[in-house]
Amino acid sequence: MKQLALDIGLSTRPSLESFFCGPNEDVVHHLRLWTSGGTRAPVPTYLWGESGCGKTHLLQAVHMALGEQGLAAGWLDAHTPRAPDFQDDWVAVLMDDVHLYNAEQQHTAFNWFVNALTPTRGSPRWVLAAGQLPPASLSLRDDLRTRLGWGHVFGLKVLDEAERCAVLRQAADARGLLLGDEVMHYVLNRFSRDLGSLMQLLDHLDHYALQTRRALTIPLVRAMLENE
Structure with missing residues (x-):
């Protein structure tokens, strides 16, 4: 089973423009x-x-x-x-x-x-x-x-679920990553809702999707976790 590379260079740098207000x-x-x-x-x-x-x-x-x-x-x-x-x-x-x-x-x-x-x-x-x-x-x-x-x-107020979805969508779009509604809700319902953790997870998914040349789907999320 191929190990997931963790040296990710695709994460976006924090900026005020990329912060979902x-x-x-x-x-x-x-x-x-x-x-x-x-x-x-x-x-x-x-x-x-x-x-x-x-x-x-x-x-x-x-x-x-x-x-x-x-x-x-x-x-x-x-x-x-x-x-x-x-x-x-x-x-x-x-x-x-x-x-x-x-x-x-x-x-x-x-x-x-x-x-x-x-x-x-x-x-x-x-x-x-x-x-x-x-x-x-x-x-x-x-x-x-x-x-x-x-x-x-x-x-600072914590974002509600709709706002978290908007953040994930914005971050995925910035990476050129197609994040469907099913995958988004799968991630939100099964992983930490801490935004920092979600952004790190999105970086891993982006890197893994490129590495495996597969679209971002629920099976890909499961495969990444198995490999990791």
Whole structure:
């Protein structure tokens, strides 16, 4: 039985344009305004919501948008083993999954926050952070938790089933992949409905369909899982 190759190079890069807004249009508008240069106000922004609502996608999309403009930004998440010191050329600091930060990461996050808002050189920078809980409910050191709630706070809403279908359809179309209704409902009814997991599954299906030169059908989904 041929093993499924997992080195997938076909996944789309996170962007604000590829994010399905649904009930979260105000959040995306806020991020687009900032990354487009319409405003560079350094008021902190915090996004919160349960796993799968798109927080990481949005932070990565902002990071990519800044990079495309030749702008540098600091990045910290719970998997960052050793973060750098605050850099003077950063225009922003992006901190993901803050609810998972250990003591060292919390120290780094607080240091970045202070340096971003009161830098020794240059003007204040933007802080964009995300976590699963609203600021007041985070189990973090007090000085970091209170700062995360200083500015704009957005609670991201989870998409309903119709909106999840729209996201899958949009992502499949972007890959040139024909995703029929039967396959879509089969996937939604049998796999995690977390959007991150669904996007990863779609990447696997896209790669496997190309590898086997078969159309995306329910038997293909089953065959991929058997091979994997």
